[in-house]
Amino acid sequence: MLTDDLRQELRTRIAAAVTSREAAVDVMKELQRHYGWLTDEAVEEAAALLGLSTLQVEELATFYEMIYRRPVGRRVIHACDSISCWAVGGEHMMAQLARHLGIEPGETTKDGMFTLLPCCCLGNCGDGPAMMIGDTLYGRLTAEKLEEILAQEKKTL
Numbered sequence: 001m002l003t004d005d006l007r008q009e010l011r012t013r014i015a016a017a018v019t020s021r022e023a024a025v026d027v028m029k030e031l032q033r034h035y036g037w038l039t040d041e042a043v044e045e046a047a048a049l050l051g052l053s054t055l056q057v058e059e060l061a062t063f064y065e066m067i068y069r070r071p072v073g074r075r076v077i078h079a080c081d082s083i084s085c086w087a088v089g090g091e092h093m094m095a096q097l098a099r100h101l102g103i104e105p106g107e108t109t110k111d112g113m114f115t116l117l118p119c120c121c122l123g124n125c126g127d128g129p130a131m132m133i134g135d136t137l138y139g140r141l142t143a144e145k146l147e148e149i150l151a152q153e154k155k156t157l
């Protein structure tokens with residue numbers, strides 16, 4: 001359930017947008033932050049706040065790969081599997097991540113810490129292979145860097 005403060009904050013942001021649809025991703029991201037993922041309840045709340053139907057919110061939610069319509073770990077790793085990263089070892093990076101975490105891409109670790117998701121280009125092609133965890137973008141990944149980053153992320157959980 002939303003807090004009154006968050007509901008009011010979202011109403012203010014929607015009012016500042018040119019159209020409510022423009023604010024939809026922002027609203028979905030905030031609700032996702034609140035619930036951990038975009039639950040059915042969150043979709044209904046987003047629809048009510050935005051003046052859209054739940055189907056319209058659902059369509060938007062399933063279009064954006066950083067909106068999660070199923071439970072995810074406390075940290076979601078978006079590992080780029082597009083062409084530029086692939087050309088500089090992206091596939092190897094994905095395999096290393098999967099091995100390190102003990103899961104396949106698309107899965108969540110048993111302790112609920114990490115979800116590993118392949119994703120489209122993160123706009124960091126010149127510094128591939130790239131991945132994103134939360135709002136932090138990482139590039140020029142090596143096996144050593146991956147170990148360090150994951151260890152650091154675990155410390156912040």
Ligand code: FES
Pocket residue numbers: 080081082083084085086120121122123124125126128130
């Ligand atoms: S192809 Fe990986 S960041 Fe663009």
